[in-house]
Amino acid sequence: MSEFLGYERDDGSIGIRNHTVIVSTAPYANDTVKRAADIVDDAVPITHPLGRCQTKPDVFQTYRTLLGYATHPNTYGAVVVAHAGEIVDGDELAGDVAETGRPSASINIHEEKGVMNALDATVDAAREMVQDASAQRRVPADMSNLTFGINCATSDTTSGLCQHKATAGAVWRLIDEHGGRGCFAETPEFFGGETELSERAVNDEVRQEILDRVGNWDKRLQATGYDVRGAQPTPDNMDGGLTTIEEKSLGALVKSGDGPIQDIVDYGAKIPDQSGMYIMDTPGHGAESVTGIGAGGAHFMVISTGQGHTLSNAVMPTLKITGNPHSAERVPEQTDVDVSEALVGDETIEWATDELWDEVIDIVNGKVTLSEAMGESQFAIHRIGPST
Amino acid sequence: MADRYLEVVEPEDNVATALRDVEAGETVTVAVGDQERTIEMLDDVNFGHKLAIEDIADGETITKYGKSIGNATEDIPAGTFVHVHNVESNYGRGDLAGDEEVEAVSE
Numbered sequence: 001m002s003e004f005l006g007y008e009r010d011d012g013s014i015g016i017r018n019h020t021v022i023v024s025t026a027p028y029a030n031d032t033v034k035r036a037a038d039i040v041d042d043a044v045p046i047t048h049p050l051g052r053c054q055t056k057p058d059v060f061q062t063y064r065t066l067l068g069y070a071t072h073p074n075t076y077g078a079v080v081v082a083h084a085g086e087i088v089d090g091d092e093l094a095g096d097v098a099e100t101g102r103p104s105a106s107i108n109i110h111e112e113k114g115v116m117n118a119l120d121a122t123v124d125a126a127r128e129m130v131q132d133a134s135a136q137r138r139v140p141a142d143m144s145n146l147t148f149g150i151n152c153a154t155s156d157t158t159s160g161l162c163q164h165k166a167t168a169g170a171v172w173r174l175i176d177e178h179g180g181r182g183c184f185a186e187t188p189e190f191f192g193g194e195t196e197l198s199e200r201a202v203n204d205e206v207r208q209e210i211l212d213r214v215g216n217w218d219k220r221l222q223a224t225g226y227d228v229r230g231a232q233p234t235p236d237n238m239d240g241g242l243t244t245i246e247e248k249s250l251g252a253l254v255k256s257g258d259g260p261i262q263d264i265v266d267y268g269a270k271i272p273d274q275s276g277m278y279i280m281d282t283p284g285h286g287a288e289s290v291t292g293i294g295a296g297g298a299h300f301m302v303i304s305t306g307q308g309h310t311l312s313n314a315v316m317p318t319l320k321i322t323g324n325p326h327s328a329e330r331v332p333e334q335t336d337v338d339v340s341e342a343l344v345g346d347e348t349i350e351w352a353t354d355e356l357w358d359e360v361i362d363i364v365n366g367k368v369t370l371s372e373a374m375g376e377s378q379f380a381i382h383r384i385g386p387s388t
Numbered sequence: 389m390a391d392r393y394l395e396v397v398e399p400e401d402n403v404a405t406a407l408r409d410v411e412a413g414e415t416v417t418v419a420v421g422d423q424e425r426t427i428e429m430l431d432d433v434n435f436g437h438k439l440a441i442e443d444i445a446d447g448e449t450i451t452k453y454g455k456s457i458g459n460a461t462e463d464i465p466a467g468t469f470v471h472v473h474n475v476e477s478n479y480g481r482g483d484l485a486g487d488e489e490v491e492a493v494s495e
Contacts, residue, residue: 160453193455217480218479218480227481227483238471243450243471243472243475244476247452344407
């Protein structure tokens, strides 16, 4: 069986959820977006502090990330809310959404003559989309359509020894047996393993690109004038036994397995349609990295955690796997899959992979993750440089 | 018989990861590739943390996954707790910027 039940989109993509998103283009539209999403059941608010007073590279990155959510496979339609004439243009964003065949609406607080009118218009547009989305039915679709996102969170020394191996097993099962895609990220967490990682590239160009991007992160971090140890490993990583960024990295890379790497894409850029494993160039900061992979169009994400984590995303369902028996006890309502029996019990990594795979299959077919059931979500676009 | 709760990832590693709490004074046996090694514990090492499985000199490479995870900042005898107090990273060292040493070290 290599089919799942998903939502068909006009642009050819298949979603595993059918969200109406309300996207803010600037901080001054955030409150209107949050209030509208409070009123309209099932609408997902996308708010952030960016979208103005940014230099070009950051504007592109912000726009690309917001568009990624507004046109995500799991997105039915999008209401864009702008404050005034900011550098991230609301009408342009709504227009780009409409080009994918999705319902879209553009609301501008200044043009509506105030936040109350804008709220009214946003609620109207979102309510209509939510109702239309609810009438759409799931249909059988080939599993080759699926993109599997991978991130680690609050890593510890169990990560590279257990749960990352199960995660690698599951993502390569989707790629090798079903023709799907995988995407992992967190470039500064390649430090110490970048040479071996780059040798997995499908060609010399991708190999050099991986090394260049790792080198750029090292330079960016050095340019701060501080030792990276001030930020990595994080205090929770160190509590879990990780000593240096290199140790964290070598463990982190285990979650990507050992198969070929097709390409490395920019933060928030669309993950290519061809089957295989991709890298997205993101920081190790989990909320920023996961936000980027979601913008790239991953349908779901496995967050492989050492010490347990609340990291999640409202549009791209996230499920947490841990092999640390203490973590499964520490945050039970955040632990979708506990495979600690493979670390300290009698089970094998193959068993752990099967446990994760079975949960993934349920979730792509509509079962909600723990974080979806709890209504938890974080959204953080990575910024390249200072605001102006 | 080797303790399955003391995991050495690659035979060339000089540290093991404790998957149970280990106490100073214990005699432990670790599997290193096909070999077994017996070590007198000098420190307590908690679940998830590392211990030296051989004598490591000040400045020497700490090896896990068969790769460098940093350098020893003091002599680390076998059986010692290995962590941030006696190991330093070689990456992102902005604190050394301007020195020749700042060049990133890779394997």
